[in-house]
Amino acid sequence: MSIEVIVAVVLGSAAIIEDVKRRTISNWIPVAAFAAGVVCQVMDKGWRGLGAAALGSIAGFGVFLVFYLLGGMGGGDVKLMAGFGALLGASRLLEAALWTAGIGGLMALGLIAFNWLRARTRGVEYISPKTIPYAPAIAFGVWLALLPKGS
Secondary structure, rough: OOOOHHHHHHHHHHHHHHHHHHHOOOOHHHHHHHHHHHHHHHHHHHHHHHHHHHHHHHHHHHHHHHHHHHOOHHHHHHHHHHHHHHHHHHHHHHHHHHHHHHHHHHHHHHHHHHHHHHHHOOOOOOOOOOOOOOOOHHHHHHHHHHHHOOO
Protein backbone atom coordinates (compact mmCIF):
# COMPACT_ATOMS: atom_id res chain seq x y z
CA MET A 1 0.00 0.00 0.00
CA SER A 2 1.44 3.38 -1.00
CA ILE A 3 1.95 6.35 1.31
CA GLU A 4 -0.67 8.30 -0.68
CA VAL A 5 -3.28 5.62 -0.05
CA ILE A 6 -2.50 5.46 3.68
CA VAL A 7 -2.70 9.26 3.99
CA ALA A 8 -5.95 9.37 2.02
CA VAL A 9 -7.55 6.61 4.10
CA VAL A 10 -6.50 8.09 7.47
CA LEU A 11 -7.36 11.71 6.67
CA GLY A 12 -10.45 10.81 4.65
CA SER A 13 -11.75 8.72 7.54
CA ALA A 14 -11.09 11.56 10.00
CA ALA A 15 -12.95 13.98 7.73
CA ILE A 16 -15.91 11.62 7.35
CA ILE A 17 -16.24 11.03 11.08
CA GLU A 18 -16.03 14.71 11.91
CA ASP A 19 -18.34 15.88 9.11
CA VAL A 20 -21.01 13.29 9.88
CA LYS A 21 -20.80 13.82 13.64
CA ARG A 22 -20.28 17.60 13.88
CA ARG A 23 -21.07 18.82 10.33
CA THR A 24 -17.68 20.53 10.11
CA ILE A 25 -14.16 19.64 8.98
CA SER A 26 -11.31 20.88 11.17
CA ASN A 27 -8.57 22.81 9.38
CA TRP A 28 -5.89 20.34 10.49
CA ILE A 29 -7.27 17.70 8.10
CA PRO A 30 -6.84 19.58 4.79
CA VAL A 31 -3.57 21.11 6.05
CA ALA A 32 -2.24 17.61 6.83
CA ALA A 33 -3.41 16.37 3.41
CA PHE A 34 -1.65 19.29 1.72
CA ALA A 35 1.58 18.78 3.68
CA ALA A 36 1.57 15.03 3.00
CA GLY A 37 0.83 15.75 -0.64
CA VAL A 38 3.82 18.07 -0.95
CA VAL A 39 6.11 15.50 0.69
CA CYS A 40 4.80 12.64 -1.48
CA GLN A 41 5.02 14.68 -4.70
CA VAL A 42 8.59 15.81 -3.93
CA MET A 43 9.61 12.24 -3.05
CA ASP A 44 8.15 11.03 -6.35
CA LYS A 45 9.14 13.85 -8.73
CA GLY A 46 11.92 15.72 -6.99
CA TRP A 47 11.59 19.48 -6.79
CA ARG A 48 9.11 19.43 -9.70
CA GLY A 49 6.78 17.79 -7.20
CA LEU A 50 6.28 21.18 -5.54
CA GLY A 51 4.65 22.40 -8.74
CA ALA A 52 2.59 19.23 -9.07
CA ALA A 53 1.33 19.59 -5.50
CA ALA A 54 0.56 23.28 -5.98
CA LEU A 55 -1.25 22.69 -9.27
CA GLY A 56 -3.28 19.83 -7.78
CA SER A 57 -4.20 21.94 -4.78
CA ILE A 58 -5.27 24.87 -6.97
CA ALA A 59 -7.32 22.50 -9.14
CA GLY A 60 -8.99 20.99 -6.06
CA PHE A 61 -9.79 24.44 -4.70
CA GLY A 62 -11.08 25.66 -8.05
CA VAL A 63 -13.29 22.65 -8.74
CA PHE A 64 -15.43 23.24 -5.66
CA LEU A 65 -15.07 27.01 -5.27
CA VAL A 66 -17.98 27.65 -7.64
CA PHE A 67 -20.28 25.43 -5.58
CA TYR A 68 -19.17 27.17 -2.38
CA LEU A 69 -19.85 30.60 -3.88
CA LEU A 70 -23.32 29.43 -4.94
CA GLY A 71 -24.03 28.26 -1.37
CA GLY A 72 -24.16 24.56 -2.20
CA MET A 73 -21.01 23.52 -0.34
CA GLY A 74 -19.18 24.42 2.83
CA GLY A 75 -15.72 25.94 3.02
CA GLY A 76 -14.34 22.86 4.77
CA ASP A 77 -15.28 20.75 1.75
CA VAL A 78 -13.41 23.12 -0.57
CA LYS A 79 -10.33 23.09 1.67
CA LEU A 80 -10.46 19.29 1.95
CA MET A 81 -10.47 18.89 -1.82
CA ALA A 82 -7.61 21.39 -2.12
CA GLY A 83 -5.60 19.40 0.42
CA PHE A 84 -6.27 16.14 -1.37
CA GLY A 85 -5.42 17.88 -4.65
CA ALA A 86 -1.83 18.28 -3.46
CA LEU A 87 -1.73 14.57 -2.68
CA LEU A 88 -3.24 13.48 -6.00
CA GLY A 89 -1.87 16.04 -8.44
CA ALA A 90 -4.09 17.74 -11.01
CA SER A 91 -4.65 14.75 -13.32
CA ARG A 92 -5.89 12.38 -10.62
CA LEU A 93 -7.70 15.22 -8.83
CA LEU A 94 -10.02 15.71 -11.79
CA GLU A 95 -10.83 11.98 -11.72
CA ALA A 96 -11.47 12.20 -7.97
CA ALA A 97 -13.76 15.22 -8.50
CA LEU A 98 -15.86 13.25 -11.00
CA TRP A 99 -16.10 10.28 -8.62
CA THR A 100 -16.98 12.71 -5.81
CA ALA A 101 -19.76 14.34 -7.83
CA GLY A 102 -21.29 10.97 -8.71
CA ILE A 103 -21.11 9.67 -5.15
CA GLY A 104 -22.47 12.95 -3.77
CA GLY A 105 -25.41 12.75 -6.17
CA LEU A 106 -26.16 9.18 -5.10
CA MET A 107 -25.94 10.20 -1.44
CA ALA A 108 -28.38 13.05 -2.02
CA LEU A 109 -30.83 10.83 -3.90
CA GLY A 110 -30.59 8.19 -1.18
CA LEU A 111 -31.28 10.72 1.56
CA ILE A 112 -34.23 12.21 -0.34
CA ALA A 113 -35.70 8.72 -0.91
CA PHE A 114 -35.14 7.75 2.73
CA ASN A 115 -36.83 10.92 4.04
CA TRP A 116 -39.70 10.57 1.59
CA LEU A 117 -40.31 6.95 2.58
CA ARG A 118 -40.08 7.79 6.26
CA ALA A 119 -42.59 10.62 5.83
CA ARG A 120 -44.97 8.35 3.88
CA THR A 121 -44.86 5.53 6.42
CA ARG A 122 -45.34 7.88 9.37
CA GLY A 123 -48.05 9.91 7.64
CA VAL A 124 -46.25 13.23 8.09
CA GLU A 125 -45.32 15.96 5.67
CA TYR A 126 -42.17 15.32 3.63
CA ILE A 127 -39.40 17.83 4.31
CA SER A 128 -36.54 17.90 1.85
CA PRO A 129 -33.06 17.82 3.42
CA LYS A 130 -31.24 21.14 3.09
CA THR A 131 -27.67 19.85 3.30
CA ILE A 132 -25.68 16.64 3.48
CA PRO A 133 -22.21 16.04 4.89
CA TYR A 134 -20.01 15.97 1.78
CA ALA A 135 -16.75 14.64 3.26
CA PRO A 136 -17.85 11.02 2.65
CA ALA A 137 -18.30 11.73 -1.07
CA ILE A 138 -14.93 13.51 -1.24
CA ALA A 139 -13.09 10.75 0.63
CA PHE A 140 -14.60 7.96 -1.45
CA GLY A 141 -13.91 9.91 -4.66
CA VAL A 142 -10.26 10.29 -3.67
CA TRP A 143 -10.00 6.64 -2.68
CA LEU A 144 -11.45 5.51 -6.01
CA ALA A 145 -9.04 7.78 -7.91
CA LEU A 146 -6.16 6.10 -6.07
CA LEU A 147 -7.19 2.58 -7.11
CA PRO A 148 -4.72 1.03 -9.53
CA LYS A 149 -5.94 1.10 -13.11
CA GLY A 150 -5.66 -1.90 -15.43
CA SER A 151 -2.89 -1.87 -18.03
